[in-house]
Amino acid sequence: MTYVVAEPCIRCRTTDCVTVCPVDCFYAGENMLVINPEECIDCGACEPECPVTAIFEESELPKKWSAYIQLNVEYASKWPGITEQTDPPSDWEEWKDVEEKKKHFNPAPAS
Template identity: 65%
Template sequence: MAYVVAEPCIKCKYTDCVEVCPVDCFYEGANFLVIHPDECIDCGACEPACPTKAIFPEDSLPTKWSEYVRLNAELCKTWPNISEKKDPLPDAEQWKDVEAKRQYLEK
Protein backbone atom coordinates (compact mmCIF):
# COMPACT_ATOMS: atom_id res chain seq x y z
CA MET A 1 0.00 0.00 0.00
CA ALA A 2 1.53 3.29 -1.14
CA TYR A 3 1.58 6.71 0.38
CA VAL A 4 -0.62 9.39 -1.21
CA VAL A 5 -0.17 13.15 -1.56
CA ALA A 6 -3.47 14.90 -0.84
CA GLU A 7 -5.05 18.34 -1.17
CA PRO A 8 -2.95 20.29 1.38
CA CYS A 9 0.01 20.16 -1.06
CA ILE A 10 -1.82 22.17 -3.73
CA LYS A 11 -0.32 25.62 -4.30
CA CYS A 12 2.48 24.93 -1.81
CA LYS A 13 4.65 22.18 -3.28
CA TYR A 14 7.20 21.96 -0.51
CA THR A 15 9.72 19.33 -1.53
CA ASP A 16 11.05 18.26 1.87
CA CYS A 17 9.41 14.89 1.15
CA VAL A 18 11.36 14.48 -2.07
CA GLU A 19 14.63 15.03 -0.25
CA VAL A 20 14.03 12.11 2.15
CA CYS A 21 12.55 9.63 -0.33
CA PRO A 22 14.99 6.73 -0.84
CA VAL A 23 13.44 5.58 -4.14
CA ASP A 24 12.63 8.86 -5.94
CA CYS A 25 8.94 8.07 -6.39
CA PHE A 26 7.73 11.70 -6.44
CA TYR A 27 6.49 13.43 -9.59
CA GLU A 28 6.06 17.15 -10.04
CA GLY A 29 3.27 19.21 -11.52
CA ALA A 30 2.99 22.99 -11.71
CA ASN A 31 1.57 23.34 -8.19
CA PHE A 32 1.35 19.84 -6.70
CA LEU A 33 3.41 16.70 -6.14
CA VAL A 34 2.27 13.08 -6.45
CA ILE A 35 3.68 9.70 -5.45
CA HIS A 36 3.90 6.86 -7.95
CA PRO A 37 2.04 4.01 -6.22
CA ASP A 38 4.09 1.26 -7.89
CA GLU A 39 7.42 2.87 -6.98
CA CYS A 40 6.64 3.77 -3.35
CA ILE A 41 8.15 1.25 -0.93
CA ASP A 42 5.96 2.33 1.99
CA CYS A 43 8.92 3.39 4.11
CA GLY A 44 7.03 6.38 5.53
CA ALA A 45 10.00 8.77 5.43
CA CYS A 46 8.02 11.36 3.48
CA GLU A 47 5.04 11.68 5.82
CA PRO A 48 6.73 13.45 8.76
CA ALA A 49 8.82 15.58 6.37
CA CYS A 50 5.77 17.27 4.82
CA PRO A 51 5.20 20.78 6.25
CA THR A 52 1.54 20.81 5.16
CA LYS A 53 0.69 17.32 6.48
CA ALA A 54 -0.42 16.35 2.97
CA ILE A 55 1.01 12.81 2.83
CA PHE A 56 -0.88 9.77 4.14
CA PRO A 57 -0.64 6.00 3.94
CA GLU A 58 -3.38 5.03 1.50
CA ASP A 59 -5.33 3.16 4.17
CA SER A 60 -5.28 6.23 6.46
CA LEU A 61 -6.20 8.82 3.85
CA PRO A 62 -9.16 10.91 5.04
CA THR A 63 -12.31 9.99 3.11
CA LYS A 64 -12.76 13.58 1.93
CA TRP A 65 -9.55 13.18 -0.10
CA SER A 66 -10.17 9.67 -1.48
CA GLU A 67 -9.94 10.90 -5.09
CA TYR A 68 -6.24 11.63 -4.51
CA VAL A 69 -5.43 7.91 -4.70
CA ARG A 70 -6.58 7.99 -8.33
CA LEU A 71 -5.01 11.39 -8.99
CA ASN A 72 -1.58 10.28 -7.72
CA ALA A 73 -1.73 7.12 -9.87
CA GLU A 74 -2.89 9.04 -12.93
CA LEU A 75 -0.70 12.15 -12.78
CA CYS A 76 2.56 10.31 -12.05
CA LYS A 77 2.31 8.82 -15.54
CA THR A 78 2.61 12.18 -17.29
CA TRP A 79 4.50 14.42 -14.86
CA PRO A 80 8.30 14.44 -14.62
CA ASN A 81 10.10 12.74 -11.78
CA ILE A 82 11.58 14.98 -9.10
CA SER A 83 14.48 13.70 -7.02
CA GLU A 84 15.97 16.80 -5.42
CA LYS A 85 14.60 19.42 -3.07
CA LYS A 86 13.54 22.72 -4.64
CA ASP A 87 12.19 25.95 -3.22
CA PRO A 88 8.45 25.85 -2.49
CA LEU A 89 6.10 27.97 -4.56
CA PRO A 90 6.58 31.70 -3.83
CA ASP A 91 3.26 32.06 -1.99
CA ALA A 92 3.34 28.63 -0.29
CA GLU A 93 3.18 30.06 3.22
CA GLN A 94 -0.03 31.93 2.35
CA TRP A 95 -1.63 28.72 1.04
CA LYS A 96 -0.23 26.31 3.63
CA ASP A 97 -3.29 26.30 5.92
CA VAL A 98 -5.97 27.04 3.32
CA GLU A 99 -8.60 24.32 3.03
CA ALA A 100 -10.63 23.24 -0.02
CA LYS A 101 -7.94 23.84 -2.65
CA ARG A 102 -8.93 21.11 -5.14
CA GLN A 103 -10.12 23.61 -7.75
CA TYR A 104 -6.60 25.07 -7.93
CA LEU A 105 -4.88 21.81 -8.91
CA GLU A 106 -3.14 22.36 -12.25
CA LYS A 107 -2.95 19.16 -14.25
Protein backbone atom coordinates (compact mmCIF):
# COMPACT_ATOMS: atom_id res chain seq x y z
CA MET A 1 0.00 0.00 0.00
CA THR A 2 1.09 3.52 -0.72
CA TYR A 3 0.22 6.75 1.02
CA VAL A 4 -2.18 9.28 -0.48
CA VAL A 5 -2.58 13.02 0.03
CA ALA A 6 -6.28 13.85 0.22
CA GLU A 7 -8.58 16.87 0.22
CA PRO A 8 -7.58 18.40 3.59
CA CYS A 9 -4.28 19.46 1.97
CA ILE A 10 -6.01 21.82 -0.45
CA ARG A 11 -5.25 25.46 0.43
CA CYS A 12 -3.06 24.32 3.36
CA ARG A 13 0.05 22.76 1.76
CA THR A 14 2.22 23.08 4.85
CA THR A 15 5.06 20.81 3.54
CA ASP A 16 5.96 19.49 7.01
CA CYS A 17 5.63 16.02 5.48
CA VAL A 18 8.25 16.68 2.82
CA THR A 19 11.12 17.04 5.27
CA VAL A 20 10.71 13.53 6.70
CA CYS A 21 10.27 11.65 3.42
CA PRO A 22 13.34 9.44 2.87
CA VAL A 23 12.68 8.96 -0.86
CA ASP A 24 11.49 12.41 -2.00
CA CYS A 25 8.16 11.21 -3.38
CA PHE A 26 6.22 14.47 -2.89
CA TYR A 27 5.20 16.74 -5.75
CA ALA A 28 3.94 20.30 -5.41
CA GLY A 29 0.97 21.97 -6.94
CA GLU A 30 -0.02 25.57 -6.43
CA ASN A 31 -2.20 24.74 -3.41
CA MET A 32 -1.74 21.01 -2.69
CA LEU A 33 0.88 18.27 -2.54
CA VAL A 34 0.65 14.73 -3.91
CA ILE A 35 2.64 11.54 -3.40
CA ASN A 36 3.97 9.52 -6.30
CA PRO A 37 2.81 5.96 -5.52
CA GLU A 38 5.61 4.49 -7.64
CA GLU A 39 8.22 6.15 -5.45
CA CYS A 40 6.57 5.89 -2.02
CA ILE A 41 8.13 3.12 0.09
CA ASP A 42 5.18 3.01 2.49
CA CYS A 43 7.26 4.00 5.50
CA GLY A 44 4.53 6.21 6.96
CA ALA A 45 6.94 8.90 8.20
CA CYS A 46 4.91 11.64 6.54
CA GLU A 47 1.50 10.81 8.00
CA PRO A 48 2.01 12.05 11.58
CA GLU A 49 3.78 15.20 10.35
CA CYS A 50 0.73 16.55 8.53
CA PRO A 51 -0.95 19.20 10.71
CA VAL A 52 -4.24 18.91 8.77
CA THR A 53 -4.48 15.10 8.66
CA ALA A 54 -4.40 14.96 4.86
CA ILE A 55 -2.15 11.90 4.41
CA PHE A 56 -3.57 8.39 4.61
CA GLU A 57 -2.38 4.89 3.91
CA GLU A 58 -4.35 3.93 0.81
CA SER A 59 -6.30 1.21 2.65
CA GLU A 60 -7.28 3.76 5.35
CA LEU A 61 -8.34 6.54 2.96
CA PRO A 62 -11.95 7.57 3.64
CA LYS A 63 -14.22 6.52 0.77
CA LYS A 64 -15.34 10.09 0.20
CA TRP A 65 -11.78 10.86 -0.91
CA SER A 66 -11.14 7.79 -3.06
CA ALA A 67 -10.73 9.98 -6.18
CA TYR A 68 -7.54 11.34 -4.62
CA ILE A 69 -5.77 8.06 -5.33
CA GLN A 70 -5.93 8.82 -9.06
CA LEU A 71 -5.33 12.53 -8.49
CA ASN A 72 -2.03 11.72 -6.75
CA VAL A 73 -1.00 9.47 -9.65
CA GLU A 74 -1.91 12.05 -12.28
CA TYR A 75 -0.34 15.12 -10.72
CA ALA A 76 2.82 13.38 -9.50
CA SER A 77 3.71 13.13 -13.20
CA LYS A 78 2.84 16.79 -13.91
CA TRP A 79 4.08 18.77 -10.93
CA PRO A 80 7.68 19.41 -9.83
CA GLY A 81 9.20 17.36 -7.03
CA ILE A 82 9.59 19.05 -3.67
CA THR A 83 12.31 18.02 -1.23
CA GLU A 84 12.49 20.94 1.20
CA GLN A 85 9.97 22.61 3.44
CA THR A 86 8.53 25.86 2.12
CA ASP A 87 6.35 28.46 3.75
CA PRO A 88 2.69 27.47 3.78
CA PRO A 89 0.06 29.83 2.41
CA SER A 90 -0.42 32.74 4.81
CA ASP A 91 -4.08 31.78 5.34
CA TRP A 92 -3.59 28.01 5.70
CA GLU A 93 -4.88 27.93 9.27
CA GLU A 94 -8.17 29.46 8.12
CA TRP A 95 -8.54 26.53 5.69
CA LYS A 96 -7.42 23.63 7.87
CA ASP A 97 -10.91 22.79 9.16
CA VAL A 98 -12.87 23.67 6.02
CA GLU A 99 -14.74 20.69 4.57
CA GLU A 100 -15.39 19.96 0.90
CA LYS A 101 -12.46 21.89 -0.54
CA LYS A 102 -12.29 20.06 -3.89
CA LYS A 103 -13.70 23.09 -5.73
CA HIS A 104 -10.63 25.03 -4.54
CA PHE A 105 -8.14 22.55 -6.02
CA ASN A 106 -5.76 24.30 -8.42
CA PRO A 107 -4.13 21.98 -10.98
CA ALA A 108 -1.30 24.45 -11.66
CA PRO A 109 2.19 23.39 -10.59
CA ALA A 110 3.88 25.22 -7.74
CA SER A 111 5.43 28.46 -8.85
